[in-house]
Amino acid sequence: MTTLIAVSxxxxxxxxxxxxxxxxxxxxxxxVTRLGDRIxxxxxxxxxxxxxxxxxxxxxxxxTRWKFVCAAGTATITTAPADLLAVDQNIERMVKLTxxxxxxLDPPDSKTLYMIVG
Numbered sequence: 001m002t003t004l005i006a007v008s009x010x011x012x013x014x015x016x017x018x019x020x021x022x023x024x025x026x027x028x029x030x031x032v033t034r035l036g037d038r039i040x041x042x043x044x045x046x047x048x049x050x051x052x053x054x055x056x057x058x059x060x061x062x063x064t065r066w067k068f069v070c071a072a073g074t075a076t077i078t079t080a081p082a083d084l085l086a087v088d089q090n091i092e093r094m095v096k097l098t099x100x101x102x103x104x105l106d107p108p109d110s111k112t113l114y115m116i117v118g
Contacts, residue, residue, distance in 0.1 A: 001078045002076070002078075003075070003076050004077070005070060005074055006028075006071070010067075011066065012066055013063050013066070014066060016059070016061060017059045017061070017081060017082050017084065018058055018079050018082060019080055020066065020077070020079055021055075021078045021080070022055050022075060023054040023075070024049045024052070027051055027073050028075060029050060029073065030048075030049045031046050031049065031071065032055065032066060033067040033069075035066060037065070058082065059082035061117055062117060093112050095112055095113070102114055102116055
């Protein structure tokens, strides 16, 4: 958990399949910007977070970068693994792999849901 105070900012990454939560108490204001995937990429739009408001972002399949600005009061930033619902009761976990990594599994684990990326 990170707490920002008035007129402060920070940049951080959100791990794949995690949820980002930004909470702003009464008499506070903040903003969150999802940055480009690489340094120098164009950022996405700014999301304002008003007093007494909490906003959730994610989960995303890959790591994402974020800029946080606390304009007044305080803002609390937390991250946690997403509570993903399995489509089958026999699935116990989810793993992100490239196609070649998946092809090398002999055999794939029947209790794992594989997400092919890249």
